[in-house]
Amino acid sequence: MSKNQIALADRVTQxxxxxxxxVNAKAKALKAAGADILNFSVGEPDFxxxxxxxxxxxxxxxxxxxxxxxxxxxxxxxxxxxxxxxEDHGWQYTPEQIQxxxxxxxxxxxxxxxxxxxxxxxxxxxPYWVSYPPMVQLAGGTPVIVPMxxxxxxxxxxxxxAKYVTGKTRAIIVNSPSNPTxxxxxxxxxxxxxxxxxxxxxxxxxDDIYETMTYTDDALxxxxxxxxxxxxxxxxxxxxxxxxxxxxWRIGYSAGPDHIIKAMNKIQSQSTSxxxxxxxxxxxxxxxxxxxxxxxxxxxxxxxxxxxVSDLNAIDGVSCVNPNGAxxxxxxxxxxxxxxxKGNAINDSVALADYFLDEAKVASVPGIAFGxxxxxxxxFATSMDVLQEGMNRIKDALAALS
Ligand SMILES: *Cc1c(COP(=O)(O)O)cnc(C)c1O
Numbered sequence: 001m002s003k004n005q006i007a008l009a010d011r012v013t014q015x016x017x018x019x020x021x022x023v024n025a026k027a028k029a030l031k032a033a034g035a036d037i038l039n040f041s042v043g044e045p046d047f048x049x050x051x052x053x054x055x056x057x058x059x060x061x062x063x064x065x066x067x068x069x070x071x072x073x074x075x076x077x078x079x080x081x082x083x084x085x086x087e088d089h090g091w092q093y094t095p096e097q098i099q100x101x102x103x104x105x106x107x108x109x110x111x112x113x114x115x116x117x118x119x120x121x122x123x124x125x126x127p128y129w130v131s132y133p134p135m136v137q138l139a140g141g142t143p144v145i146v147p148m149x150x151x152x153x154x155x156x157x158x159x160x161x162a163k164y165v166t167g168k169t170r171a172i173i174v175n176s177p178s179n180p181t182x183x184x185x186x187x188x189x190x191x192x193x194x195x196x197x198x199x200x201x202x203x204x205x206x207d208d209i210y211e212t213m214t215y216t217d218d219a220l221x222x223x224x225x226x227x228x229x230x231x232x233x234x235x236x237x238x239x240x241x242x243x244x245x246x247x248x249w250r251i252g253y254s255a256g257p258d259h260i261i262k263a264m265n266k267i268q269s270q271s272t273s274x275x276x277x278x279x280x281x282x283x284x285x286x287x288x289x290x291x292x293x294x295x296x297x298x299x300x301x302x303x304x305x306x307x308x309v310s311d312l313n314a315i316d317g318v319s320c321v322n323p324n325g326a327x328x329x330x331x332x333x334x335x336x337x338x339x340x341x342k343g344n345a346i347n348d349s350v351a352l353a354d355y356f357l358d359e360a361k362v363a364s365v366p367g368i369a370f371g372x373x374x375x376x377x378x379x380f381a382t383s384m385d386v387l388q389e390g391m392n393r394i395k396d397a398l399a400a401l402s
Pocket of ligand 1: 043102103104105106129175178179207209239240241242247250251252
């Protein structure tokens with residue numbers, strides 16, 4: 001390092017770049033070098049954005065919607081979000097209680113920036129989405145990881161949760177259906193969370209980005225429905241990235257108490273100003289148009305999930321919880337840890353995912369990225385042919401370990 005190299009802020013050295021994006025970059029580099037890589041690492045649907053949504057985005061540009069918008073998003077889109085909550089759930093929000101952000105991820109970032117002070121603890125049930133802990137850290141808070149167990153189908157056990165509560169706990173984040181497990185939180189787990197939240201005055205952040213993508217006919221339990229008082233203590237995070245295959249448009253939205261949304265707007269006004277104007281009009285078309293698109297995707301994903309889960313469970317020493325939502329499987333490969341390939345020991349999820357990539361040409365995400373080293377995440381938002389070929393390669397690669 002030269003004497004004049006500028007030092008970085010401490011907050012940057014605390015965190016690592018997103019590991020899911022890192023795997024994706026390595027897979028793409030190998031592919032560019034000519035390797036026949038099957039990519040199961042991507043966290044997005046393999047569907048295109050619906051045509052009427054794309055048309056609305058193009059029309060917005062032609063209509064001159066190319067300038068700054070209101071900080072929390074165009075009023076029409078906030079109204080549309082209010083209407084979706086009312087029609088889909090019976091929840092009453094005002095447009096002032098809605099913020100549109102540059103993707104769901106940025107909405108979460110705004111939430112943590114708005115409520116966390118140095119030393120505040122945020123409970124994060126694991127396996128968790130990769131970005132929660134660094135976002136809490138970037139806000140000066142302390143992530144407190146609460147394990148969820150495979151034997152409980154990755155539902156939150158209230159007795160385990162209770163062990164991680166301290167006087168510094170300020171908030172808890174829930175994500176159901178979950179990325180990476182696809183599991184849903186039970187009504188009884190949410191009930192326990194609501195009771196603790198009301199007693200201790202916590203904020204519950206509920207990441208509902210996969211709410212329209214479930215494989216059961218049962219209603220998805222929600223923290224707002226278990227206790228009416230929770231509305232004062234909950235911020236909902238949602239968006240169009242997953243449910244309308246719009247990851248590249250970067251539109252998410254949050255709903256919560258007036259003063260929290262107002263604080264988030266202050267932060268947004270001094271950082272991004274507002275999400276892209278044409279993308280907001282496209283999201284408006286998504287939320288006000290036909291609502292059957294997520295169901296179309298789910299119907300395509302269902303046979304893929306069934307194939308992947310049953311074939312994984314048929315492999316000696318592998319177990320895989322059946323996901324009831326989203327489009328990921330999270331199998332446990334820990335019985336293979338300690339085995340070797342050509343003298344190299346494979347002792348953790350990073351080594352196994354690297355082995356799958358190098359030897360089987362299968363890209364996946366090591367479970368450690370989600371706080372669960374016994375597991376590997378595969379996305380099944382890809383064609384059945386690719387899934388079948390990938391499964392053969394995984395089986396061969398595991399059989400080659402000794
Ligand atoms: C994809 C995802 C989001 C939001 O993604 P954006 O692309 O920023 O809208 C939020 N939470 C989870 C768990 C996700 O998987």
